[in-house]
Amino acid sequence: MPNPEQSYDLIISGAGFAGLSAAIIASKKLDRVLLIDRNPSKDVGKKTTWGWVCGDAIGKPHIDFLEKKIGVKFGSPEIERDFHAVYALSPDLKNRFKFDGDGYALDRPEFEARLLNIALSAGIKYLDNFEIDGPILEENHVSGIYGRDNNNQLMVFKSKVVIDALGISSVLRRKLPQNPFIERNIESNDIVLTGRYIFEYDRSDENPGFFDKSNALIHLNNNIAPGGYAWVFPKGENRVNIGLGVQKAAMEIRNRKLKVNDAVKSLLDNYVKLNSKLYNLRIYNKNNNGAGFWTVSVRRQLDSVVFNGYMGAGDSMAMPNPLSAAGIGPAIISGILSAENAIRAIEERDVSVKGLWKYNIDYNMAYGNKMGGMELFRIYLQSLSNKSLNYGMEKFLTPEEASEITLGGAPKLSALSKLKFALRGLGDIKAFKGLVYTVQQMKLVDDLYRNYPENPERFGTFSMAVKSEIRRAKQMFSPLTL
Ligand SMILES: Cc1cc2nc3c(=O)[nH]c(=O)nc-3n(C[C@H](O)[C@H](O)[C@H](O)COP(=O)(O)OP(=O)(O)OC[C@H]3O[C@@H](n4cnc5c(N)ncnc54)[C@H](O)[C@@H]3O)c2cc1C
Numbered sequence: 163m164p165n166p167e168q169s170y171d172l173i174i175s176g177a178g179f180a181g182l183s184a185a186i187i188a189s190k191k192l193d194r195v196l197l198i199d200r201n202p203s204k205d206v207g208k209k210t211t212w213g214w215v216c217g218d219a220i221g222k223p224h225i226d227f228l229e230k231k232i233g234v235k236f237g238s239p240e241i242e243r244d245f246h247a248v249y250a251l252s253p254d255l256k257n258r259f260k261f262d263g264d265g266y267a268l269d270r271p272e273f274e275a276r277l278l279n280i281a282l283s284a285g286i287k288y289l290d291n292f293e294i295d296g297p298i299l300e301e302n303h304v305s306g307i308y309g310r311d312n313n314n315q316l317m318v319f320k321s322k323v324v325i326d327a328l329g330i331s332s333v334l335r336r337k338l339p340q341n342p343f344i345e346r347n348i349e350s351n352d353i354v355l356t357g358r359y360i361f362e363y364d365r366s367d368e369n370p371g372f373f374d375k376s377n378a379l380i381h382l383n384n385n386i387a388p389g390g391y392a393w394v395f396p397k398g399e400n401r402v403n404i405g406l407g408v409q410k411a412a413m414e415i416r417n418r419k420l421k422v423n424d425a426v427k428s429l430l431d432n433y434v435k436l437n438s439k440l441y442n443l444r445i446y447n448k449n450n451n452g453a454g455f456w457t458v459s460v461r462r463q464l465d466s467v468v469f470n471g472y473m474g475a476g477d478s479m480a481m482p483n484p485l486s487a488a489g490i491g492p493a494i495i496s497g498i499l500s501a502e503n504a505i506r507a508i509e510e511r512d513v514s515v516k517g518l519w520k521y522n523i524d525y526n527m528a529y530g531n532k533m534g535g536m537e538l539f540r541i542y543l544q545s546l547s548n549k550s551l552n553y554g555m556e557k558f559l560t561p562e563e564a565s566e567i568t569l570g571g572a573p574k575l576s577a578l579s580k581l582k583f584a585l586r587g588l589g590d591i592k593a594f595k596g597l598v599y600t601v602q603q604m605k606l607v608d609d610l611y612r613n614y615p616e617n618p619e620r621f622g623t624f625s626m627a628v629k630s631e632i633r634r635a636k637q638m639f640s641p642l643t644l
Contacts, residue, residue, distance in 0.1 A: 171327065172198045174325045176199060184327060210599035227495060353410075356455065356457060413425075
């Protein structure tokens, strides 16, 4: 084996938000930490050759969490603008539900460069231009990684723990041995195909339906973004992030019905044309990051995010929120919590699944435990036609009840409000019954997560119960009709 002498306490694979957050925390306590990415350091955080493909929006509490944990304040240029809320609009634009509260529009290349600088100043070793090919496995235990440097030279790096922060298509996750803890593949219906542009414009008309400088807007509309949604997020001065995500199966159904052959790019270009409130739109190509296409998962995080010698953080573990696909916040939270737990497990000299298990519990408490219920709601939502969405957003839920769902809770209904609630469903009984069923099942799944297994021995029963609820929902609600 080449270079076997290179051995570390911790290897962090991937220098996106998850890996960089982990690196900063790890640098505080561990001396031998290696952060590896295929990007040259000047492009740190770039997801693909397409750039830092993202809506660039993040809730304020996530930045607060990061600042508190690493003791650094963020501002311009890495934060471009703040906004008050994220609103989801019905297809007919007549109703809007608040999806999320105060947040920021980020300049991702600037933000991730700042995080790398913080990690480097704290003494982290960053190996750039390195392509990771897989995990080193010893008796069902991850003990390092192998890959190729920019001269295509095979290299091996050993470590006590590997944090996998390689993003959605992680080659480490996919090459783990068959095991009961980490799923190696993510179902295609749980993945959204996305595209987005960053534009600059000369002037704008405010219009709550299409553009709002103070708020991020989301359009639910199966014609525009089948099985997903489209967005207009304000960025810095006279700049905007416009994009959409679709479920492949839903897009194919839509295309067949309309006898068209749309793909993500044509849908995105059509959506941009609809927006007449922004004048002289042109691509803003700073860092070659003006146009890009990529994927994001919209399911709960993997039921366990640890294996022997291995922890996962961010998109590699399907952590984006199933309703909003927001993944920067969960990447930061999981990066930080994984590093804290790696430090503890290394100090306690137990880096087996059992020794790392507390990370599962910490992540669920901090963020993950609402995601199973939200996945159920997403599956239901994807089965609704535009007509049902219009009717449902007007009649089924009050804005408060809808917000409760988007924040991860199932609405609590008193006996009287249950009666009023039932009356709201009369115009679309099928969709309404689906909603009632889904809210009920969300409570059940939330209960399962409230009792997340305290140790790996109880994991099998938990995971089977969650999977069976998700399977049932998928059988019950198939992708939309227009
Ligand atoms: C179009 C789109 C819009 C989105 N909008 C939002 C939004 O507005 N708000 C939000 O919160 N989230 C959004 N998300 C999700 C968010 O972008 C991700 O959740 C977040 O970037 C995840 O961070 P990460 O560190 O886990 O992974 P990534 O950002 O994917 O980083 C992975 C890193 O691993 C490296 N890497 C991968 N494979 C290898 C390899 N084999 N060898 C070496 N290096 C490798 C990559 O170079 C990269 O640096 C969006 C996603 C998409 C696609």
